[in-house]
Amino acid sequence: MTSITSVQLNYLVFRYLQESGFTHSAFALGYEAGINKCTIDGNMVPPSALITLVQKGLQYLEMEANLSNNDADVDEDFSFLEPLDLITKDVYELRKIIREKKKNLQKERDKDKDLDREQEAERGRAREKDRIEREKEHEKDRGRKEKEKEQQKQREDHKEKEMATDPEGGDNTKHDENGASAGIGPEPMDISAAPSVVACEIPSSDVTILEGHTSEVCACAWSPTGSLLASGSGDSTARLWTIADGASRSSAQNGPLNVLVLKHVKGRTNEKSKDVTTLDWNGEGTLLATGSYDGQARIWSTNGELKTTLSKHKGPIFSLKWNKKGDYLLTGSCDRTAIVWDVKAEEWKQQFEFHTGPTLDVDWRNNVSFATSSTDNMIYVCKIGETRPVKTFAGHQGEVNCVKWDPTGSLLASCSDDITAKIWSMKHDKYLHDLKEHSKEIYTLRWSPTGPGTNNPNQQLVLASASFDSTVKLWDVELGKLIYSLNGHRGPVYSVAFSPNGEYLASGSLDNSVHIWSLKEGKIVRTYTGSGGIFEVCWNKEGDKIAACFANNTVCVLDFRM
Template identity: 85%
Template sequence: MTTITSVELNYLVFRYLQESGFTHSAFALGYEACINKCTIDGNVVPPGALITFVQKGLQYLEMEANLSNVDGDADVDEDFSFVQPLDLITKDVHELRQMIKEKKKNLQKERDKDKELIQELEGERGRVREKERLEREKEHERDREKIERDKEPEKQQEDQVDREIITDQEDKDTVKHEENESFGGPEPMEIATPSTSQTCEIPSSDVTVLAGHTSEVCACAWSPTGSLLASGSGDSTARIWTIADGTSRSGAQNGPSNVLVLKHVKGRTNEKSKDVTTLDWNGEGTLLATGSYDGQARIWTTTGELRSTLNKHKGPIFSLKWNKKGDYLLTGSCDKTAIVWDVKAEEWKQQFEFHTGPTLDVDWRNNVSFATSSTDNMIYVCKVGETRPIKTFAGHQGEVNCVKWDPTGSLLASCSDDVTAKIWSMKQDKYVHDLREHAKEIYTIRWSPTGPGTNNPNQQLVLASASFDSTVKLWDVELGKLLYSLNGHRDPVYSVAFSPNGEYLVSGSLDKSMHIWSLKEGKIAKTFTGNGGIFEVCWNKEGDKIAACFANNTVCVLDFRM
């Protein structure tokens, strides 16, 4: 074991006193310890050497106290937080271990108490809600009976009047609608769900249900080049489904011939730490990256072979994206950092530690620079090789859930729990537009594949935002004005996606339904209702199939043709 001599220690203390401005003390120590006669080369000793030395010693003691802890799956980071520097200096390793054990036990007790309290509150809330519901139903029933009794003698006459009023009202509505269409002013259009008779429900013959996952499916993505669909689930697997071209066949499609199961844990499934939280295909469609609750990113081939496991994050990965070139993978984690990985070398290239809260989303601007957002309300634009952010966007007053660059990489859109979406430019620090029409948290945003630099250059560039207020809103990006409010859902909208030609928008909600909106006609063109809340929707590259992943463990593929 390496030891330090008294001469070396004296020199470190001498340098510390000198660097800290304690000139007289340094002179006295130097004279008494004969520093001028020691053989140490002062040029090779870096500034702050004593502090570094002490810190390293403390870290070593922390590790010694933790790494030999008996708990196999001890969270070392959490254990460190129980230990103060003074403890490390005054207590031996055995005492430190005991102290950590005690504090962990107390913490666990508190957590258990909190859990019980939450369960109790939930139960109480449920009972209160049920009681209120029953009371309301009884009241309605009493009212209905009273009305029936009062109106029985003149029922026929009332019916006749009602019919006339309804017909008259319908005529008025038709006239009003036509007037609006003819003289549409600058006011944003409110688009509500048409009645069921008008809505075009997608027939079951156009739906393929992919069964096999054993827990909720939270992510899905089409390969950019082929007929492969990837899905990620809470059952600790991702799956690659081969979807036949042409029309679907109704019923479950889950035979072994068309699905590859990518296991993130050996043996036991549904292990919560292995939830697959996010996934993304590279531009060539040859590799699939998955991010998991265990903090690892994994890269798979289209044949289901695990190519790489990328391990450095200390918490769940919430977002992950390939750059266009396909040489870097970017991950954002609950550990407050983002990491750029060199895919070929299978190692991390650079870790970016700017946020003070979990990183919620990441998005590449080009092959070397990207944006990150966090629960700390901040957005940073970073560049590989740079040690500081190249741009900082401050302005949100709540967690920033999503960031997306427009197709040319010149504007960045963001959305937040503060109920706003914002548009930013690299040319200025303050936001360009502050979009404030939603009533609740905005969960996600998407740019249309239209305007300059896209395959649809003659169409207007718009931004879609999906919110917990059950609406999707479309924005004119140039003016920062609301174009449409799409009001077809009854519960939070978690996901939206534009069709490749920019003419349609699909939205998926916790109300179990997905609506396909025609942006030309400003109405719902098709709709589908499944058996669970929808977490993500996506179009294939041809624009003739839509995938949706559900809370009831299934993925549905819908044939879309107008």
């Protein structure tokens, strides 16, 4: 038993009421040191009432301490009680009051957190767009400077040539009837229009320009089984384009009958929170999934019908993938989580909350396990039904932008803002290869559809990486060595895609160009230059058409024949 004097009892009550802010309230507490009397609301309170009050307080303290073992929580709990509650309520009623008030407080905090997340997502989106614009301006400036430098060199070379042919400084230049100087060549061409590249230029008759989006087109994907091309844009829509087999047709022929508009917001089409950020077809080509800045995933039929809306994320969806079987959809979000959705049940099956930063990419290893990457520099391999990662890969020193499993699911490739790509195996904790030949951030990578377990088993498996250093690099994944550095772009390369037969690689850049490379020769065999930066390129299943989506609101389809 703990013994305290009546003076101490009075003091305890006085301090509690004082610290709770009731010194100037209706609860007027009269206290005289050494005299065991007290008034509340002008009424004398005998020592027995004070003893009851403090006993209940001590009883409550003891009960809460036994439950939580956290003195700080117990101290905080008293802030939820009114002084009159201590006198008129028993211990269990006091506990109920505190529990209800804590619950309401937590709701308010959760609302504030959700608002903070939304604001953080919006700021992140704005920063990303600003960064892209800065990159564009930088590349334009660099292009202008290079052109000016080349022009200056041409002028100097011409001047030297003139002096060499006419030491006295005379004018031996012949003029035609129109006054044009026969001795002076044309203005120097841009690098992308050099003779070797011009010879590879895809003629306009082999290009179909698809118009209709009203904002930048961020993503595109061919149906794996048919002639449908899907595109996703910042205008809050995805579109399904029917592309005829054979040679391209003019864009005028791609009228309303050949495109379906999948609206992600009713009425308005310029609501930025509904930007379509990512999309993916299921293996049968019967369903298209789209991810949006509003945090929702949507599933559409090939006739444009909205089948399902999947809502649980609390931030923009950055990546989205179907598993091979087509029964699960995987999404990664700015809210730091990944979710596996049961498509048939139209509900989430499991949410994975391991990352401490936004989830940037996800990729299935097989039908039940997958990898995730994040701004927190970490990679986790997860499995449906498991509450912890089955494998953790740590080694990057910057945001991990992309993760991709090889065709057999035995090797995982990753790339990062730390200017490296890495190759991992489930059999090892540390990376197998650290690929360090790039000089700027690596944005994305892709495995070739070659090697064991593919349709091209007799060809070597290679990895392609695309970087802000304007290059694409091809890697020998067994040795971890560079095969080719493909140096044809003059701006950050955002996307690469292998042809179905594994013989060619398409790349798209902010320099407005799509290059098609021969992997045997390591050189450009075809090229196309549009009027906007390119965010994604992809091949159709036959390997005779390439789609590219542009920042100028268009999608281009290129015919490819060798």
